Amino acid sequence: MAEIRFTVWGEPVAQGRPKFARIGNHVTTYDPEKSRTYKSIVRDEAIKVKPDKPLEGPLILTVAAYKSIPKSLSKKKTQQALEGELRPTIKPDLDNVVKGIKDALKGIIWRDDSQVIWLFASKWYSDKPRVEVEVEEV
Numbered sequence: 001m002a003e004i005r006f007t008v009w010g011e012p013v014a015q016g017r018p019k020f021a022r023i024g025n026h027v028t029t030y031d032p033e034k035s036r037t038y039k040s041i042v043r044d045e046a047i048k049v050k051p052d053k054p055l056e057g058p059l060i061l062t063v064a065a066y067k068s069i070p071k072s073l074s075k076k077k078t079q080q081a082l083e084g085e086l087r088p089t090i091k092p093d094l095d096n097v098v099k100g101i102k103d104a105l106k107g108i109i110w111r112d113d114s115q116v117i118w119l120f121a122s123k124w125y126s127d128k129p130r131v132e133v134e135v136e137e138v
Contacts, residue, residue, distance in 0.1 A: 004109060004135045006045045011129045012065040013038035014092030015100035035100055042104035055110045060118040062134040065097050066126035081125035088123045101133060109135055
């Protein structure tokens with residue numbers, strides 16, 4: 001049973017809404033620059049731990065997003081944030097962070113993100129912003 005883990009350092013980035021462009025009579029869609037850049041960073045980290053061929057069966061995905069602690073927090077609240085007692089209820093939306101991660105892993109870790117049958121996701125504060133990703137075969 002394969003278990004793949006990696007960390008994407010830096011602030012978690014949510015998958016942005018698609019942008020549209022008209023080219024002649026054709027309309028095309030594309031990712032916003034910030035989302036595209038973040039997916040590229042996720043792919044780079046995933047490539048370092050990728051299996052010989054993309055996983056085929058049902059998968060469990062665990063995503064832990066760690067945001068920077070706001071400088072506006074008091075020392076007491078900062079300590080609570082570091083201890084996990086105070087959790088981020090601000091943007092980015094957790095489901096949009098997961099969406100970007102899932103999109104980035106297609107064809108590298110798994111064949112298609114529809115293979116994820118079980119998802120665990122959480123948001124935390126940390127003095128080391130990052131996203132920790134774990135993929136397990138069922």
